[in-house]
Amino acid sequence: KQEVTQIPAALSVPEGENLVLNCSFTDSAIYNLQWFRQDPGKGLTSLLLIQSSQREQTSGRLNASLDKSSGRSTLYIAASQPGDSATYLCAVALASGTYKYIFGTGTRLKVLA
Amino acid sequence: EAQVTQNPRYLITVTGKKLTVTCSQNMNHEYMSWYRQDPGLGLRQIYYSMNVEVTDKGDVPEGYKVSRKEKRNFPLILESPSPNQTSLYFCASSPTTGGADTQYFGPGTRLTVL
Numbered sequence: 001k002q003e004v005t006q007i008p009a010a011l012s013v014p015e016g017e018n019l020v021l022n023c024s025f026t027d028s029a030i031y032n033l034q035w036f037r038q039d040p041g042k043g044l045t046s047l048l049l050i051q052s053s054q055r056e057q058t059s060g061r062l063n064a065s066l067d068k069s070s071g072r073s074t075l076y077i078a079a080s081q082p083g084d085s086a087t088y089l090c091a092v093a094l095a096s097g098t099y100k101y102i103f104g105t106g107t108r109l110k111v112l113a
Numbered sequence: 114e115a116q117v118t119q120n121p122r123y124l125i126t127v128t129g130k131k132l133t134v135t136c137s138q139n140m141n142h143e144y145m146s147w148y149r150q151d152p153g154l155g156l157r158q159i160y161y162s163m164n165v166e167v168t169d170k171g172d173v174p175e176g177y178k179v180s181r182k183e184k185r186n187f188p189l190i191l192e193s194p195s196p197n198q199t200s201l202y203f204c205a206s207s208p209t210t211g212g213a214d215t216q217y218f219g220p221g222t223r224l225t226v227l
């Protein structure tokens with residue numbers, strides 16, 4: 001059964017620091033991997049989507065990588081800002097036409113001004 | 114504005130009283146899904162729908178029902194709610210099935226069952 005783990009559960013960094021969030025999954029048979037951002041009291045916002053055939057995706061200060069063979073993805077945030085404070089979630093879409101998604105429990109990020 | 118809407122946003126009810134949480138999207142998306150979010154457990158998929166009249170179970174379907182009679186609507190039904198269904202519920206939609214596209218999430222419904 002696919003399991004998705006995110007470490008650390010919480011992270012506090014000073015403004016301006018570059019940081020890496022980790023996501024690991026147990027079964028490499030995935031269709032894609034997505035990173036989401038969740039602000040308190042709000043829904044999830046998609047940040048980056050990496051198809052299983054891709055190695056990385058970039059959007060502004062965000063870069064996500066995918067290594068299917070090792071079951072890992074990282075989300076790199078450059079020059080962090082207080083506005084980046086949120087919970088970051090990764091999710092995998094299972095392959096084999098099951099149309100299911102498995103989410104990690106998230107990393108709660110706080111960027112200090 | 115392209116969006117996924119859920120109603121109600123907050124609901125307090127009692128054990129056994131049937132309720133429905135509505136979900137609607139205006140983007141003509143094929144795929145829709147329901148999740149529940151609990152502390153320490155993350156988001157878990159309840160049910161999903163690949164298109165009208167096509168639904169399937171996610172990881173935690175017990176105690177829930179869904180229907181997809183129209184493309185835009187995907188209501189979540191709790192026939193006999195119990196306290197362990199107290200949770201934050203999210204509806205999501207995606208343009209296509211198969212996981213090729215990202216999901217767009219609604220704002221969430223916070224349900225408390227006493």
